[in-house]
Amino acid sequence: MSMIAISPILDKQGNQPIYFQLYKYIRSQIEAGLLVEGVQLPAIRQLALHLGVSKNTIESAYQQLLSEGYIDSKQRGGYRVLPLEELVWPITEPDGTDNYMPATVTPKAPLSNVRYDFQYGDMDIERFPHEAWKSCLVDAVSRRSSDVLGYGHFQGDVELREEIARYVFESRGVHCKPEQIVVCAGTQHSVSMLCQILSLRERRIGMEEPGYSGVKTVLRNHGCSISPIKLEHDGIHVEGLYTEEVQVAYVTPSHQFPVGMVLPIHKRTRLLQWAIDCDGLLLEDDYDSEFRYYGQPVPALKALDTAEKVIYMGTLSKSFLPAARLSYLVLPSRLMASVQSKLASYSQPVSPIIQKAVTLFMKRGHFARHIRKMKRIYHGKHKAVTVAIQRWMGEFVEVIGDRSGLHLLLDVKGRDSAELLQLAERVDCRVYSPVHHWNNADDCPPGYIMIGFGGMEEAQLEDGIRRLSEAWFGCKS
Amino acid sequence: MSMIAISPILDKQGNQPIYFQLYKYIRSQIEAGLLVEGVQLPAIRQLALHLGVSKNTIESAYQQLLSEGYIDSKQRGGYRVLPLEELVWPITEPDGTDNYMPATVTPKAPLSNVRYDFQYGDMDIERFPHEAWKSCLVDAVSRRSSDVLGYGHFQGDVELREEIARYVFESRGVHCKPEQIVVCAGTQHSVSMLCQILSLRERRIGMEEPGYSGVKTVLRNHGCSISPIKLEHDGIHVEGLYTEEVQVAYVTPSHQFPVGMVLPIHKRTRLLQWAIDCDGLLLEDDYDSEFRYYGQPVPALKALDTAEKVIYMGTLSKSFLPAARLSYLVLPSRLMASVQSKLASYSQPVSPIIQKAVTLFMKRGHFARHIRKMKRIYHGKHKAVTVAIQRWMGEFVEVIGDRSGLHLLLDVKGRDSAELLQLAERVDCRVYSPVHHWNNADDCPPGYIMIGFGGMEEAQLEDGIRRLSEAWFGCKS
Ligand SMILES: Cc1ncc(COP(=O)(O)O)c(C=O)c1O
Ligand SMILES: Cc1ncc(COP(=O)(O)O)c(C=O)c1O
Numbered sequence: 001m002s003m004i005a006i007s008p009i010l011d012k013q014g015n016q017p018i019y020f021q022l023y024k025y026i027r028s029q030i031e032a033g034l035l036v037e038g039v040q041l042p043a044i045r046q047l048a049l050h051l052g053v054s055k056n057t058i059e060s061a062y063q064q065l066l067s068e069g070y071i072d073s074k075q076r077g078g079y080r081v082l083p084l085e086e087l088v089w090p091i092t093e094p095d096g097t098d099n100y101m102p103a104t105v106t107p108k109a110p111l112s113n114v115r116y117d118f119q120y121g122d123m124d125i126e127r128f129p130h131e132a133w134k135s136c137l138v139d140a141v142s143r144r145s146s147d148v149l150g151y152g153h154f155q156g157d158v159e160l161r162e163e164i165a166r167y168v169f170e171s172r173g174v175h176c177k178p179e180q181i182v183v184c185a186g187t188q189h190s191v192s193m194l195c196q197i198l199s200l201r202e203r204r205i206g207m208e209e210p211g212y213s214g215v216k217t218v219l220r221n222h223g224c225s226i227s228p229i230k231l232e233h234d235g236i237h238v239e240g241l242y243t244e245e246v247q248v249a250y251v252t253p254s255h256q257f258p259v260g261m262v263l264p265i266h267k268r269t270r271l272l273q274w275a276i277d278c279d280g281l282l283l284e285d286d287y288d289s290e291f292r293y294y295g296q297p298v299p300a301l302k303a304l305d306t307a308e309k310v311i312y313m314g315t316l317s318k319s320f321l322p323a324a325r326l327s328y329l330v331l332p333s334r335l336m337a338s339v340q341s342k343l344a345s346y347s348q349p350v351s352p353i354i355q356k357a358v359t360l361f362m363k364r365g366h367f368a369r370h371i372r373k374m375k376r377i378y379h380g381k382h383k384a385v386t387v388a389i390q391r392w393m394g395e396f397v398e399v400i401g402d403r404s405g406l407h408l409l410l411d412v413k414g415r416d417s418a419e420l421l422q423l424a425e426r427v428d429c430r431v432y433s434p435v436h437h438w439n440n441a442d443d444c445p446p447g448y449i450m451i452g453f454g455g456m457e458e459a460q461l462e463d464g465i466r467r468l469s470e471a472w473f474g475c476k477s
Numbered sequence: 478m479s480m481i482a483i484s485p486i487l488d489k490q491g492n493q494p495i496y497f498q499l500y501k502y503i504r505s506q507i508e509a510g511l512l513v514e515g516v517q518l519p520a521i522r523q524l525a526l527h528l529g530v531s532k533n534t535i536e537s538a539y540q541q542l543l544s545e546g547y548i549d550s551k552q553r554g555g556y557r558v559l560p561l562e563e564l565v566w567p568i569t570e571p572d573g574t575d576n577y578m579p580a581t582v583t584p585k586a587p588l589s590n591v592r593y594d595f596q597y598g599d600m601d602i603e604r605f606p607h608e609a610w611k612s613c614l615v616d617a618v619s620r621r622s623s624d625v626l627g628y629g630h631f632q633g634d635v636e637l638r639e640e641i642a643r644y645v646f647e648s649r650g651v652h653c654k655p656e657q658i659v660v661c662a663g664t665q666h667s668v669s670m671l672c673q674i675l676s677l678r679e680r681r682i683g684m685e686e687p688g689y690s691g692v693k694t695v696l697r698n699h700g701c702s703i704s705p706i707k708l709e710h711d712g713i714h715v716e717g718l719y720t721e722e723v724q725v726a727y728v729t730p731s732h733q734f735p736v737g738m739v740l741p742i743h744k745r746t747r748l749l750q751w752a753i754d755c756d757g758l759l760l761e762d763d764y765d766s767e768f769r770y771y772g773q774p775v776p777a778l779k780a781l782d783t784a785e786k787v788i789y790m791g792t793l794s795k796s797f798l799p800a801a802r803l804s805y806l807v808l809p810s811r812l813m814a815s816v817q818s819k820l821a822s823y824s825q826p827v828s829p830i831i832q833k834a835v836t837l838f839m840k841r842g843h844f845a846r847h848i849r850k851m852k853r854i855y856h857g858k859h860k861a862v863t864v865a866i867q868r869w870m871g872e873f874v875e876v877i878g879d880r881s882g883l884h885l886l887l888d889v890k891g892r893d894s895a896e897l898l899q900l901a902e903r904v905d906c907r908v909y910s911p912v913h914h915w916n917n918a919d920d921c922p923p924g925y926i927m928i929g930f931g932g933m934e935e936a937q938l939e940d941g942i943r944r945l946s947e948a949w950f951g952c953k954s
Binding site: 121122123125128130133134137138141142144145146148149150151152185186188189192196197199201202213214217218221222223317321322323324325326342345346347348349350351352353354455 | 623663
């Protein structure tokens, strides 16, 4: 077994922890193909000696790589490089099943009056399996039984809940029974239901700062008081949950929204420990975990939740279709007995027709196929946008949180987003400021711009970024 | 112009007010065809003299008839009998447009394991225009534009809101712009949205007692405190809103749920006056106003709301399809400015596909046709169930609130609902107790049974009531 050399240049006086520098170095080696699948990493003790750092430092770096799916640990010790996901779904994989279309120019939303709208949340209309979805919907509406005509089960169609249970297990490592699942009408509705059935009003809720304003609004409007918990370079400052004495924490561990980091394993463990120590509840919003461009998928926080402290929230808006308006909760079974009667006095808000159509879409394998396809396509778009940014904007910007998901942040150094938005409109582009995700607008760095790339074609992304660069920095190619 | 004689026997010592006895007498004369369309009622002063009662008494009786659409008042004074609605849509009217089916035995919901389930909320599967709805849904899903694939407008599809605005004006006299409408995912969701955007938590909300538990639950779970306001024979005791010092009142004026009276015009005026006096807000739940079996439709409370104190709540569950899971709010325009930004931070919970399909269904005239048809059909069912009750149960029961809607209450004298439910199961029937609509279970008369008749065929209703009678009273035909 060949040993490999790991010799990063570590900045011991820098403001990034050493373990983080080491983790980033190894990750970049893997992504660059210099450390390939199957290669064994040096033993912890050996590498610590070699680099002159503590064993803890090496351990932390390895754990982070482990949690992000770059490496795995073997039974008899030792860590081995895993294949990159892109190898599993190569960009060139043929796909004849769902009317796959060439990357033409998407007809934009009639609502959007600009040429390129970098709106987060837009979907890829061209690659959506319209025919498969339509035939599932037609089959659903053709059933003349009361389960697709009446109110339906208050927790949601039982077959749909079975499909969701299978999916969250296979893709996210979440073990649950269909009885623990509640179908909801979008993430905000999921959160509102939690507020109602768990009486969260007047509770103190910790939220990552910045954090998803869509959820913050709902919690506020239910009368919860929100304690912003600051983010560190690798995610939520877990100690903040103790000092702020929160009872519930809303977190986005798989892909922090909007900043984009993946919560490392040691912080996940500490989050769970906090919930045990303080009898707290964790609300895990796993909104876009399907789309990860480097490393293996990271299992959900819920997958580690042996103490049943985590409520898992999923949505079909990113993985399938915003217009399904379908999300779901996975409740810990220990809570089911106490909330069952509260749940039962609500009628289900999602149309049983939509639920049945989604069920058929999943049962017939379209859903799994679609996600596989979209991973590849979003990976391509992600590459296109990051390459274009590097090419056209280079040193003018810093790219933040670009390792997964359907958006990234740009920090346009020394500039102000209001001006940048205006300049963008002049070249027929629309970009957004993420400022409303900060509790206090002043804390949002002025040059932050949110770039959603899910709804645009690769060529549009390239051209759009070029135009932005021209508008912002006056560079001509 | 012929004057007609009105000579009721009035019980001046009875516990029903005299105006009410007079109103009931005239109503029965109209329904029996003894006072026909166009006949002019005696002048108030004349009739007061004739019956030896005050002019106020006559006035109140006429106002009640007016508000329930039995008579209208002419410009130059005088009251005239209106045609009964059943004449407008006679039971024998041919209907070739929507695959109308003969009254066969409906295949029951697979969930229901009894032969006859008198569940309130069940729909008429046989008479639903499946093909028209399916083709609207197919057309909706075939559009590949982002307005049916993405999140859609936060208040709901603008075309749908235009259709709803037209509908509530034409059928309910409610004047509004599409901008005042918010599409929601069922009445409970409508109420939850109101709680969230108007910060109703900790507010004191008046509710009719008994009142709809589905809404009570939602208000409670939002932290509102509920003041039960007692019902009088003709609806909510308006003074209770003053003495309980409530800030908001949830009411069902068109058809009190679950007891079934129609709120008379003078009480409507007093409700509106209360809102003006106390700066209160009225939440009008107009859930099943389409189905009224005697008299003309009563306009909505919102139609009288010149002071903009009423929030109108509608739903498609009774008039169209529970599985649409689509309801709507009409907000007073004076509130729009203040709630707009709160509303805008919510994403719409109803699938744009469903919204577009409903829009097409309305635009193409299917909705109006369907309602016309169902008025006739539900009228037939209503007749079948009331005739059967009279025939098989006669003096053993009192029928309550049987003048409109899709349910009625039976008061089975001297018996207990728990026993009645059990006995019903023995003859393969299921009936329900309405007890959960009372704040305090002890206040619900023990013999009350709720009979929903929307989902059963006329023949089933007849046979079901016969079986219930056999089980409860041991009568054999
Ligand atoms: C953090 C986060 N959670 C959830 C969602 C998805 O919300 P929904 O289920 O309403 O589409 C989003 C999308 O905007 C998001 O950014
Ligand atoms: C009083 C009342 N309001 C509203 C509804 C309809 O609720 P939804 O819109 O959820 O179907 C009902 C039906 O049960 C009802 O009885």
